Amino acid sequence: MLTTAIAELTHRVSSPTDIFAPVSTPAQSIFELSLFVLGISGAIFVVVAGLLAYTAIRFRKRKSDDGREPPQVYGSLQVELAWTVTPVLIALVLLLATARVIFKIQGAVRPAGALDVTVIGHQFWWEYRYPGLEVVTANELHVPVSDPAHPTPTFLKLYSADTDPDFIPNHPNSMWIEPRETGLYLGQCAQYCGTQHAKMLLRVYVQSREDFAAWVQEQRQTVQTALADGTVSEGRKIFERVACINCHTVAGTPANGRFGPDLTHLMSRETIASGAAPNTPENIRRWIENPNAIKPGCLMPPMGLNDPQLDAVTAYLVSLR
Numbered sequence: 001m002l003t004t005a006i007a008e009l010t011h012r013v014s015s016p017t018d019i020f021a022p023v024s025t026p027a028q029s030i031f032e033l034s035l036f037v038l039g040i041s042g043a044i045f046v047v048v049a050g051l052l053a054y055t056a057i058r059f060r061k062r063k064s065d066d067g068r069e070p071p072q073v074y075g076s077l078q079v080e081l082a083w084t085v086t087p088v089l090i091a092l093v094l095l096l097a098t099a100r101v102i103f104k105i106q107g108a109v110r111p112a113g114a115l116d117v118t119v120i121g122h123q124f125w126w127e128y129r130y131p132g133l134e135v136v137t138a139n140e141l142h143v144p145v146s147d148p149a150h151p152t153p154t155f156l157k158l159y160s161a162d163t164d165p166d167f168i169p170n171h172p173n174s175m176w177i178e179p180r181e182t183g184l185y186l187g188q189c190a191q192y193c194g195t196q197h198a199k200m201l202l203r204v205y206v207q208s209r210e211d212f213a214a215w216v217q218e219q220r221q222t223v224q225t226a227l228a229d230g231t232v233s234e235g236r237k238i239f240e241r242v243a244c245i246n247c248h249t250v251a252g253t254p255a256n257g258r259f260g261p262d263l264t265h266l267m268s269r270e271t272i273a274s275g276a277a278p279n280t281p282e283n284i285r286r287w288i289e290n291p292n293a294i295k296p297g298c299l300m301p302p303m304g305l306n307d308p309q310l311d312a313v314t315a316y317l318v319s320l321r
């Protein structure tokens with residue numbers, strides 16, 4: 001009751017990354033737990049701070065004090081038992097409540113409609129691979145909304161492409177989400193991974209089941225580049241000649257690099273470079289000319305293309321829908 005009221009209230013004024021407005025089942029359980037913990041620690045704070053304030057005022061130094069020390073009390077079994085047993089009991093309650101939520105989330109049964117996504121954290125962008133669906137994309141994760149009658153949660157396997165000391169390389173972590181409201185949700189890289197860590201946004205698009213199916217359909221189509229267009233085919237030639245293909249994949253072409261984002265359906269994304277810039281032809285051109293101008297320290301080098309080459313490569317990339 002109380003938690004829904006608080007969620008309701010904060011939802012109206014929420015930022016896209018508001019921890020007080022959960023819309024996914026595990027997030028809701030964690031939110032309820034955090035309110036419980038906050039409640040208990042808040043009560044302890046009020047009691048302790050209240051006693052402290054009372055004591056400081058009630059027993060303050062007065063003119064009438066005779067300067068004698070108050071009676072000193074050593075080794076009271078009752079007092080010592082009370083201040084040992086009470087905190088132990090409180091800590092035990094918090095521990096059990098937390099363990100319950102952890103086991104509930106980790107032990108969730110996987111319904112038949114669950115979706116799998118492999119998430120790979122690169123410096124400084126996200127790779128998403130949908131193993132069952134043959135879809136690969138970057139930075140913008142699309143998942144279906146889950147309806148409690150036919151749950152379609154998303155199970156994520158998380159890998160790190162680099163050797164982040166907090167992550168064991170090649171040892172996947174896993175988590176699941178079950179969003180109940182469509183919309184765009186923003187996330188932030190949570191492990192400091194280098195210069196461009198701050199510009200490593202992740203965007204989660206929660207879509208209705210039909211919209212998600214349509215998106216998957218689109219992503220599975222092979223690209224039809226308008227090769228009849230002179231500039232586009234010229235751009236493709238340059239793209240395949242100047243090492244872009246060592247780092248980028250465009251399905252159905254010789255480009256099969258995995259170091260940078262998959263560009264097969266580049267134009268289906270709203271942003272480039274992990275949310276660092278809106279995905280417009282001007283920004284793509286600016287990006288290829290000098291990635292560091294948009295994202296200083298990112299791991300794509302400027303490729304030294306001249307103006308006509310930049311125009312041609314941009315025309316080719318813009319044709320990748």
Ligand code: HEC
Nearest residue numbers: 124125243244247259260261272273274288298299300303
């Ligand atoms: C050394 C590897 C490398 C080469 C060569 C390279 N790129 Fe990249 N590219 C990257 C990396 C890494 C990123 C991701 C940067 C980030 O977001 O931090 C990227 C990002 C991009 C993006 C943005 C994609 C998105 O969805 O965010 C475009 C477009 C792009 N590269 C085009 C090109 C073109 C065109 C060339 C050739 C002229 C090229 N790249 C050459 C590594 C490379």
Ligand SMILES: [Cu+2]
Nearest residue numbers: 189191193197
């Ligand atoms: Cu980071």
